[in-house]
Amino acid sequence: MSYNKRQTDKLIRRYGKALFAARVNFVDSFAPEKSRALAFHNRRLRLRRVAVVALILILAFTMALGVASALKLQVFNFNFAQKAGYAELENRGAENGKYFYEPTYVPKGYKLTEKMKNIFVGDTAATWTYQAGDKAYINIDEDKSRYTKFGINTENCVIEKRVINGIEVSLYMRTDTYTISAYMQINGTFVEIHSRISKNEMIAIIKGLQKE
Amino acid sequence: MLTILLQVIQTVIETIEKKYRKMMQYVSYSVLKDHQLAEDAVQESLLIIDKNQHKLEDLDSARAKNYIYTVTKNEALHMAEKNFKNNVTFSDPETFNNIEGDVDVNSFCDEYGFSAGVSIALNQLSEADKDMICYRYGGGYSFREIARMMDTDEAILRKRMERARKKLRKIIKEDNERV
Numbered sequence: 345m346s347y348n349k350r351q352t353d354k355l356i357r358r359y360g361k362a363l364f365a366a367r368v369n370f371v372d373s374f375a376p377e378k379s380r381a382l383a384f385h386n387r388r389l390r391l392r393r394v395a396v397v398a399l400i401l402i403l404a405f406t407m408a409l410g411v412a413s414a415l416k417l418q419v420f421n422f423n424f425a426q427k428a429g430y431a432e433l434e435n436r437g438a439e440n441g442k443y444f445y446e447p448t449y450v451p452k453g454y455k456l457t458e459k460m461k462n463i464f465v466g467d468t469a470a471t472w473t474y475q476a477g478d479k480a481y482i483n484i485d486e487d488k489s490r491y492t493k494f495g496i497n498t499e500n501c502v503i504e505k506r507v508i509n510g511i512e513v514s515l516y517m518r519t520d521t522y523t524i525s526a527y528m529q530i531n532g533t534f535v536e537i538h539s540r541i542s543k544n545e546m547i548a549i550i551k552g553l554q555k556e
Numbered sequence: 557m558l559t560i561l562l563q564v565i566q567t568v569i570e571t572i573e574k575k576y577r578k579m580m581q582y583v584s585y586s587v588l589k590d591h592q593l594a595e596d597a598v599q600e601s602l603l604i605i606d607k608n609q610h611k612l613e614d615l616d617s618a619r620a621k622n623y624i625y626t627v628t629k630n631e632a633l634h635m636a637e638k639n640f641k642n643n644v645t646f647s648d649p650e651t652f653n654n655i656e657g658d659v660d661v662n663s664f665c666d667e668y669g670f671s672a673g674v675s676i677a678l679n680q681l682s683e684a685d686k687d688m689i690c691y692r693y694g695g696g697y698s699f700r701e702i703a704r705m706m707d708t709d710e711a712i713l714r715k716r717m718e719r720a721r722k723k724l725r726k727i728i729k730e731d732n733e734r735v
Contacts, residue, residue, distance in 0.1 A: 347732070348725050348729045348732060349725060351725075351728045351732075352721055352724045352725040352728055353721075355668075355670060355674065355724055355728070356689055356693060356720070356721060356724065357693045358664075358668055359659070359664065359678060359689055359693070360689040360690050360691075360692060360694045361693055361694050362659045362694075363658065363659050363686060363689060363690040363694055364618070364622055364690050364693075364694020364695055365694070366657060366658060366659045367621070367622045367625045367626070367657050367658070367690065367694075368618045368621045368622055368625075370579070370625065371576065371579050371622075371624065371657070372621070373579075374576070374578045374579035374582070375575075
């Protein structure tokens, strides 16, 4: 047998064996045990992907909160759009508020001079005005409509977020006029309190708000 | 008696389906790139395997696995050819030369030190030639057994093997002379 013939036979034999082994290995790779291992591997891969996506979402949300905080935006109860010199505030309660919240505390010297309810179409608004002397007022405006939207002058304003009695409150304190405004949403009712009083007095008024 | 026999046959084909259906679908789809056609090819292959159950001694044996793979691949190729004739175009006809489960010829030649010329020659072997070499030297079947499995004549197979051998011998001779 010539060398070339022996070489050819060797090649064909090896190739035949390699082909056979490759085909059997390929078929074996679909065996239930291997499929299970593959499925386990895929599940782990999927979980890892989900974890990465979740991490990205958490990071994005944290960053959004950070940006919102830096821009003095309230992101939980209201929609705020920060513009040059003012903020646009929009109540975004899931549904209309059911109650008004009446103040049970006002600082010494203030007396109720006006109380109006259902002053607009739809019977959703109410207002309380307290007065001490000729120029000192406390105005409390409430609106049960979930479509409340208005602007706040933020020029020369120090803005602070607080949680008072479980309610998120935005305090806008003007450094030029020394007025203080508080904005909050209580069970769908939007509440605005405006006066020239101290922050502690404002907080005491908020703490004293009670369902009518 | 006949009922028992039918039940046995039924059980065998069910076992094959259960064990190998995924692989069959994968091979068919890798050739046909169409889920419907691939499913047809699997069904046709199961029919062929059903008819030739006597060739499968043990469903878990390497020989059985090789046979089921080969029948499925050939049925898919046959269906692809038929659809080519019916003017159905496939995005990548080269796929037919690189069916999953086959040997990577270049790596094989590198491993055993065979030349690029041998790689080309092996790549040019028809699927029928590859099956024949695989059955003969991998599975250790006789030419008579292979002829039965491939539905052909023993003499034709012997001639085909001789042609493949001659072609490869020529290339090896040229390689050796060059060295």
